[in-house]
Amino acid sequence: MQRRHLLGLLGVAGLGTAATGYWRLPLAAAPAALTLPAAMQLLERLAQASLHSVAGWPPAMVFNHCAQSVDYSIDGYPQLKPAWFRHTAGPLAFSVFAARGAMRHPLDEAIPGAPELNEPGEVRVALARLQLAFARFAAHRGRLAAHFAYGELSHDEYALAHVLHLYNHLALLRANGQPIA
Numbered sequence: 001m002q003r004r005h006l007l008g009l010l011g012v013a014g015l016g017t018a019a020t021g022y023w024r025l026p027l028a029a030a031p032a033a034l035t036l037p038a039a040m041q042l043l044e045r046l047a048q049a050s051l052h053s054v055a056g057w058p059p060a061m062v063f064n065h066c067a068q069s070v071d072y073s074i075d076g077y078p079q080l081k082p083a084w085f086r087h088t089a090g091p092l093a094f095s096v097f098a099a100r101g102a103m104r105h106p107l108d109e110a111i112p113g114a115p116e117l118n119e120p121g122e123v124r125v126a127l128a129r130l131q132l133a134f135a136r137f138a139a140h141r142g143r144l145a146a147h148f149a150y151g152e153l154s155h156d157e158y159a160l161a162h163v164l165h166l167y168n169h170l171a172l173l174r175a176n177g178q179p180i181a
Contacts, residue, residue, distance in 0.1 A: 042180075050176050063123070067129045075149040086151035090150045101164075
């Protein structure tokens, strides 16, 4: 009886958190459409720009981090959150992000168990790494690894997650001194 009561409380708390999170997400327009091809076109435009960060990681680290995430969706993440999380709070968070069309997460938090984000250190090379990761993901038709927090995602769901993740990080970058839009 106590366990069922605790699970019920956790469910109510999770729904409250999700609802709050939903309304706190930004309403600003994304820098491009919420599709993999649009994100890839945006990255091509950014390759021609002078990029800098207004806070948090420098651009090379941002691109390396996003590339890690894309690659891990195919190859497997180094560490997963507990199964209970990947079956409850994680999918709930993703559904909020997907419904809102925007993601908000700590922009200086590495993927659990991932190596340092220092290599490649040059912005253009790190951006090219991300472009290759997106192209590899777009061409991949096999099974995808469980997301470390969201759990099992379809190819389309993962594509959206990767695009939302990238766009969230781009909020702290500037191209030629201007916000990326």
